[in-house]
Amino acid sequence: MRPTRRALALVAVCALAVWLAITFGARSLNALVVPALVALAAAAAQLLLAERPTITRSQPAAGFPGDVRRIELVVESGQPLSARVTEEVGDGLRSEFTSATLSVPTTVEYEVELEARGERRLGPLALTVTDVFGLFSKTFEYPKRTPVLVYPPVEDLAAAGVLGGAVERTDHRERFDELREYVPGDSLRDVHWKSSAKRDDLVVMEFDGTRELTGLTLVAESTAGHADAMASAAASVAVALLDAGIVVSLCYPDGRVERAGGEPQRERVLSALARTGPGRVERDADVRVLADDRGTRLTVEGRELPFERVTGGSSAVATDGGTTAGVEP
16 A cells, blocks of 8 residues: 555655644644544545446457457456556557546446457456555556457468369268258258258258268468467468368378367367467368468379469458456456
8 A cells, every 4th residue: 555645745744743842832733633544544434445347358259350349357356446447458459548537437348459369368457446546556466368269361362273273182072861941051062952942041961970081181380470460360261161061180280170160160270270370281282271481382182382472462351349257356
């Protein structure tokens, strides 16, 4: 607990009043000294008895560079206090919010922009509370940080073009089982158009899944200093394949994402590529991404070509903003 400038000024006035009373016998100055001392004692007691406020920081959803997330800080306390909250925003994130003065309990909201691939952090956080007279302050530290996952940028990539040969070799389907109603996320290549026309509604073919899923193995590797380029290229290829209904497995310097398809696999692949660093992968691949001092290149069907030649040059994927359940910082 520390005295504020106001408290120091008040103490100085009291000391002066006492000196004047002793020197000149001005006992009427006690009318100033006594209330001031009472205020100082009451202010100190309030902060000494104040319990540590509880702060809950919302967990922002993962996203791509350029996405904006709204962060919510819920500050709760058993007694009303004046406070100043200070929040640190880690590298790879940008926010105009640094601190705010508020009355506790309250809720503070601010926006943060995702800037660079990786697992970024919000926090630590500090809350400085003052008594009702503004005479003393006390700072509570909240060291726990909240992770913010930033996916690599994803570029437009036509799977039927450059990846066409590799895609054709994966087109082995399981045995047809039944028709069912279309739900968002189903591949359009599973739509049974003839039956859909008769029913005036989309239906898709369901397969029994008794055969092992076939698909492509994507390998991503890079030398030091080129992990971001590798991650972006590999994410672009994986998203293009998954959007085309292709089952994909990913091998990258830090591990492997097992073969699967659909939206859950998309999130697994993007999350892995958001966190990975540089390194080589000794494994056969249907599609290989390599980023080094020579640039970023794809190898498909034994043919190597620069990644920039197969992209549309603009970001193709984004997620909706928002937050999920709160976590204690």
